Amino acid sequence: MVRYLAPLVIFVVMAGFLYYGLSLNPQDVPSPLVGKPAPQFELSQLHQTEQMISRDSNLGKVWLLNVWASWCVSCRQEHPVLMQLARSGEVPIYGLNYKDERDAAINWLQDFGNPYVMSAHDYNGRVGVDYGVYGVPETYVIDKQGVIRHKHTGPVSPQALKETILPLVRELKG
């Protein structure tokens, strides 16, 4: 009996693992930064060049850091979701404008709308590297102590917002 059942059991276990593997997203590389303080940065604002924006200016509040660029196609896909979130006023969204020309970025916001409280201009992408950015868009949830609590790679879908990001934001706000 055992000698006939054993191959079946092995097959079922392997099929289970492989099926689970199919449902994983290979682009979703777990970030080692989750649970660690968000890297420090100090960049000029996109709209007001002479004004600086830094991580510490947001200490004490829960906020989202959304990495975007005018050349990024999937950013357009998530843009309506961000616009709606901004209108709801549930959580402030700050932009990290990644490797982008200032004029192009400002025009893009004019055309599609600006969901950001403000955007930092990361022209050479150095701050992006500190945050482990490899594919735009990416979104970070940062808590009151300046610690990264969640990273979302790729466009934010209404579902991801509703099921993951917003519940976490509410919990962090306390």
Add this chain to the structure above:
Amino acid sequence: MKKILVLALLCLSLPLAYQAQAKEAEYIGGEPEIHARVMGVSEELRCLVCQGQSLADSNSDFAVDMRGQIQEMMETGMNDREVVDFMVQRYGDYVRYRPPFNATTFLLWFGPFILLGVGIAVLYTNVLRRRKQIEEVPLTEEEHRRAAELLEEGSGENKA
């Protein structure tokens, strides 16, 4: 024989030639010495956008940027180890092509050997069990006679 040897050598040298060419194509300026180190470290790091390739193999924007960044860091005097650590801090162990040995990668490193051990153990117990099942039955008088007859017959034929 000589021809085969030459052919084999040529086949072996093919990947070398390919590698040399691949590296040459990506020279992005700077001291040759630093460039060599940049390429060395890039081979150890994964291009996160094109995950099957190393930073050295890929010409995606991400890989080109990263090589530029690595070169800059080396020019400021960081050694190879520090550069790799810098990347791992930001992108995680996944960025390394050669995974480090730790609790989560234990199975990755030792899984094949464990499987080999299990296979040998199963084989050994099976052979042992079979050996016990084989019982030696002594031949009867009749069978001895018959065997001797057959042998006789065989040797006769051989002579003929």
